[in-house]
Amino acid sequence: MxxxxxxxxxxxxxxxxxxxxxxxxxxxxxxxxxxxxxxxxxxxxxxxxxxxxxxxxxxxxxxxxxxxxxxxxxxxxxxxxxxxxxxxxxxxxxxxxxxxxxxxxxxxxxxxxxxxxxxxxxxxxxxxxxxxxxxxxxxxxxxxxxxxxxxxxxxxxxxxxxxxxxxxxxxxxxxxxxxxxxxxxxxxxxxxxxxxxxxxxxxxxxxxxxxxxxxxxxxxxxxxxxxxxxIIGKFYLPAQVGFYNRAENLQMFPVGAINSIIGKVTFPLFATIQNDEERLKMVYKKIMQMVLFLVTPTLILMAVVAEPLFRLLFTEKWMPAVPYFQILCFNGILYPIHSYNLQILIVKGRSDLFLKLEIVKKILTVVIILISFQFGIYGLLYGSVIGSVLCFFINTHYSGKFLNYTAWQQTKDILPIIFVSIGVGGLILVSDLVLESYYFVDFFRLISGSALGVLLYILAAYIFKLSSLFELITIAKRQ
Incomplete structure (x- = not known):
């Protein structure tokens, strides 16, 4: 084969x-x-x-x-x-x-x-x-x-x-x-x-x-x-840990699913072509864009409809987890990129550099936690988003050297996907607010918001010629 x-x-x-x-x-x-x-x-x-x-x-x-x-x-x-x-x-x-x-x-x-x-x-x-x-x-x-x-x-x-x-x-x-x-x-x-x-x-x-x-x-x-x-478990009640955990798990559901599906294949795949620099760069770029093309709109849409989503799935007792979830959705967008960048270092045999990067990022995380902890749980959550963005540039800087694919080039390749997703998310938010004002049930708000979001995103991706859309269409035709 x-x-x-x-x-x-x-x-x-x-x-x-x-x-x-x-x-x-x-x-x-x-x-x-x-x-x-x-x-x-x-x-x-x-x-x-x-x-x-x-x-x-x-x-x-x-x-x-x-x-x-x-x-x-x-x-x-x-x-x-x-x-x-x-x-x-x-x-x-x-x-x-x-x-x-x-x-x-x-x-x-x-x-x-x-x-x-x-x-x-x-x-x-x-x-x-x-x-x-x-x-x-x-x-x-x-x-x-x-x-x-x-x-x-x-x-x-x-x-x-x-x-x-x-x-x-x-x-x-x-x-x-x-x-x-x-x-x-x-x-x-x-x-x-x-x-x-x-x-x-x-x-x-x-x-x-x-x-x-x-x-x-x-x-x-x-x-x-x-x-x-x-930190939340030490300084807050177990229920607060439960709310945070529920929000994090639901946020990681689409991220973890998509990233794990492709991630299980990428590591052995990267390892197989590790000595072919140009091919490795091309494969990495396509995978990165395709994963973000799927993950980003999904997370933004879920953040927009989080209130009816939590109430319908978990009942009213879990509603305090909604704002946690909405913040964590933005934190999860860059998660797959962190993973793939670090995989490049591993397949290149640079576990020493992998360790050094982890130490640098953890020092950065400590600083962010020390500052954000003073603003309570929400401060911690917003701090984690800032940390994720900063870690993206740290990871891509070093892996980019091995791929001849700089952090700036990677950023330019993913920004169109993020901007299109945010734009579509804004339209869905307006639509959901209208439905909420007319007291539509949660189930209808979820179904209508999801269907409209998918259609608008595909349309926007086609108009702005996002390459991942055409790549997925090509793959589907081959099957």
Missing amino acids: SLKKQALSGVFWSSLQLFGTQGIGLVVSIILARLLLPAEFGLIAMLGVFMGLAVTLINSGMTSSLIRTEHVDEEDYSTVFFFNLVVSCILYGLIIFLAPFIASFYNQPVLTSVVRVYSIIFVINAFSAIQITRLNKSMNFKTQLKVSIPSLLIGCIVGVTMAYMGYGVWSLVWSAIIQSLASTMQLWYYSNWKPLWVFNREKFKFHFHYGMKLMFSGILDILFTNAYTI
């Missing part, structure tokens, strides 16, 4: 997997949001930083090294597998010991038992990390689809049943554990790979040397990605 066909096949199966899991996950999260309280979601959100840190420490960037390295054998996979497994067990024991201190930090005693049970996921996921890595390396997303959908359904059934029976936060805990367990068992069943009883020190040193810098970068990223949740 040619590289192009392999990439398109990867996008197709990855799309089915992501839209399937994201769609089911969204429906279930809506049901759980109606059954549970914002504070109960807030408790789980407080643990996000610890879960993220554990995953980063377990992988140590070594799974990325396996994907990037052109020639790997059974000893490579087995060595990384046993390392992941041992580290996961050590981390689980450490979390059991630290659980009371975590609960004390947030002043939430119930977190002691919650974190001790929830963290068993570390060990469960370590058993399947290599299977997933092998599937990603070969762009075999069809098998991942066969695994992820049943696992998600099983976990969701457990979560909704327990929530309905009144188990509160424990319904979220056991839903995640059962889903992880079901996924791991299926991956072992479908995978034709089993570890050898071998640990090669030289291969470990090779992958760890490359992955170590990514690991430290990942630790910094996890800490600062969850910085707002940590």
